Amino acid sequence: MTNFLKKYRFLMLRRLSQIGILVLYFSANAYGFKVLTGTLSSSLLFGVIPLSDPFAVMQMFAAGAILGADVLVGALIVLLFYASIGGRAFCSWVCPINMITDLANWLRRVLLLDKTEKKVWLGRSVRYKVIVLALILSAFTSVAAFEIVSPISMLHRGIVFGMGMGGAAVLSIFLFDLFAVKNGWCGHICPLGGFYSVASRLSIIRVKHNQPNCTLCMKCKDVCPEKHILSLIGKESGDVTSGECTNCGRCIEVCDDDALSFGIRNYINKNG
Ligand code: SF4
Ligand code: SF4
Incomplete structure (x- = not known):
């Protein structure tokens, strides 16, 4: 038992964190329990402290939106936390998609799919190109481009508000990571993970x-x-x-x- 706890201590804490955060959002929506309200893009902690996704804010800025002081302060708080302390911890301690990609990664190992992997055709720098693309598209379309298609937001909204395309997005990423590219979504494509990789270089x-x-x-x-x-x-x-x-x-x-x-x-x- 002690060995088990030692071997999975961070994994258990991360799941507790990821599921706990979802439960808090869900409770706010379903029962009015207002510890954490809103979405992963923009929230309020204890009804007072704003928390915003800095990458979403960058896209809104590129789209020409006029942003409120609370949104900007919220983005600054989140950015400062990860940039100075937590590193890219959003991905493994907060993001709900990580539970799906970890599962696909584990299954790959169990099914020995890694042994048959030949050549990875998708570069790890693609995520940084997607960041630039998202900002350019936001500027041209006047909407936060990645937020419209983000599987992270879809899954989060699906769980918290019970709607949307969360299931399809999750299944696509799971199958992609399982059969196409190891750590394909988080390690190669996701611009939010790429954003936090750049932002937290000095944490x-x-x-x-x-x-x-x-x-x-x-x-x-x-x-x-x-x-x-x-x-x-x-x-x-x-x-x-x-x-x-x-x-x-x-x-x-x-x-x-x-x-x-x-x-x-x-x-x-x-x-x-
Ligand atoms: S990302 Fe890799 S190096 Fe960093 S904590 Fe996880 S397993 Fe370790
Ligand atoms: S890379 Fe993207 S989807 Fe994966 S855990 Fe990080 S933010 Fe979530």
Whole structure:
């Protein structure tokens, strides 16, 4: 039991966080329990603190919308939190789509689909091009372009308000990640994940590698949704500095050798 808790501690906490946030939104809509009201794009915490999706706000700005002070303050609060502290934690601790893509990733491993994977035809930089495309389209169409088609918003609205195309969007992403490209949506396409990757490049909380403990089993790389960022494994001690790390903690959980842990970033010496 202790081993189980140790092996899945971050996974359980992340699910608690992701489901808990959905429950709070749902309770506000269904029962008037107003801890967290609104949507992932724009919310109010305790009826007072505004929280807005900074990427959605950027698109609205590009679309020419006149934004209220509360929306701008809300975007600033969220941006500052992830940029300075949490890193790309939105993806693994908040976003509901992550539960779907984690499931597809796990199934790929169980069905040994990774073993037969030959060549990934979709580059990881596509997500950054989608960011630019979303902003250009927003400017031309005068609407926040990605927000219209975002599966994250669709799933969130589907769960909280019980409507929309959430089911179809989720199924498409699940099948795409399962059969087409490993971590296809979150690791290659999603512009919101790309946005937080760029925004959180300098954040404080980092995965740390203690090289002398490493036995080169590579279990961390097997489970990491962005395994290219673990290039220091087995080579040197230091911080995982890439903004593409979602701070999911899976690499830490699967490491039996205590070679990985969460810690405070060493800004002076990048190799910790
Ligand atoms: S990459 Fe996008 S869909 Fe995936 S977890 Fe992050 S925000 Fe959600
Ligand atoms: S390096 Fe670790 S914490 Fe970061 S994304 Fe990969 S598995 Fe998650």
